[in-house]
Amino acid sequence: MRTTKIKIRSLFGISEQEISGKSVEITGPKGAGKTSVLDAIRYALTNSSKRDWVIRSGESEGEIIIETDTDLTIDRKARTEKADSILVRNGNDRVMKPETFLKTIITPLQLDPVAFTQMTRAEQNRAILDLIEFDWDLNWIREQFGEIPPGVDYSQNILQVLNEIQSDKGVYFTSRQDINRDIRNKQAFIEDIAKDIPDGYQAEKWRHYDLSARYSELMRIRDSNGKIERAKAFYDSYSNKLRGLQAERDIQLSAAKDGIERERSQLTAEIARLTAEIAALRDKLGALGDKLADKKAVIEADFEARKAKLDKDVGVAEEYMGREIQPTEQLQAEIEEAEAMIRHLNEYDRMTGMQRELEGLRADSEEYTRKIELARTLPGKILETAKLPVEGLTVENGIPLIHGLPISNRSDGELLELCVDISS
Secondary structure, eight states, X not given: XXXXXXXXXXXXXXXXXXXXXXXOOOOOSTTSSHHHHHHHHHHHHHSOOSOSOOBOTTOSEEEEEEEETTSEEEXXXXXXXXOOEEEEEETTEEOSSHHHHHHHHOOHHHHOHHHHHTSOHHHHHHHHHHTSBOXXXXXXXXXXXXXXXXXXXXXXXXXXXXXXXXXXXXXHHHHHHHHHHHHHHXXXXXXXXXXXXXXXXXXXXXXXXXXXXXXHHHHHHHHHHHHHHHHHHHHHTHHHHHHHHHHHHHHHHHHHHHHHHHHHHHHHHHHHXXXXXXXXXXXXXXXXXXHHHHHHHHHHHHHHHHHHHHHHHHHHHHHHHTSOOXXXXXHHXXXXXXXXXXXXXXXXHHHHHHHHHHHHHHHHHHHHHHHHHHHHXXXXXXXXXXXXXXXXXXXXXXXXXXXXXXXXXXXXXXXXHHHHHHHO
């Protein structure tokens, strides 16, 4: 945008002055009004002045009109008897908020290029970056990053904002550092736990392993095996036990016979001696056969009962005789392995929990890295589409470079030339 016409009337000591043309050079001796022309232009564009008197002495109204090659017209009037006024037309359209509009198209750098040379390096960098025309707001930031990154001064231009976002002192960078430290610590914990857990550890198998049921099965098999072994041993001793019973019976019968014989001898002797009692003794003698039969019957009945019990026991033994002894070594080894594996479950669960946390932390770290890299690449994309105040402008780490050189590497003369280029 270039100025094509300037008309001043009754402002800052100027009675009336009109300047037109593509290039204007203001010259004259001290006090000729050069500064007044510049002050009038600055007043037209900003509605501000450092002078106490704006309207020319003796006048009630002053006016300045500025026209540009883009059909922009600025007509500002200062009055003593009524309110000041400003009319801004952009082509054939009247601008409804002229002061706001002017602030969007005119910068302090364009109005006072000399002051630019007196700025600090940071102020100069910011002034240049502020001139880059790129339409953005907090919604644009949210679209790029999915949030409004904290700890950033959003009153700056977009390139400085992006530089703060990706800075190693920014929230994203420091948060990623914290997360990466947590990742390293958790990884060390996981490795410490993992060294005590067997390779190929099947946590779900041992988590659902019914140790109580397998113990019960082992006890059942051992009980069955004991019965089988006792049955075989009992069966092997059956004949001996039967002979023992038979011998006991025969001894008892022999003892009974011997007793009867002794009694018979006594009775016979008694008959011989006691003839008077022979009849009674003979009756008694006759009864001895029945008595022997009774005792014999008792003895035989006891024998048969005890034999029946023995036969019953051997029947039970025969039930187990045909069975094979079941090996328990494999089941015992399985149970011992299960006990050992189950003892690892708590530490395994702790380790897998940390691994899940680790995955989340890595995802967070990668997301921070993505956002940092995004903040680093966006300036290049912005510069591809943004309207730049000067040719050869690039930005590196938030610092503007003109043809590859920072502003701090330029002399005051070069800075003034830069300001002229920007203003034009």
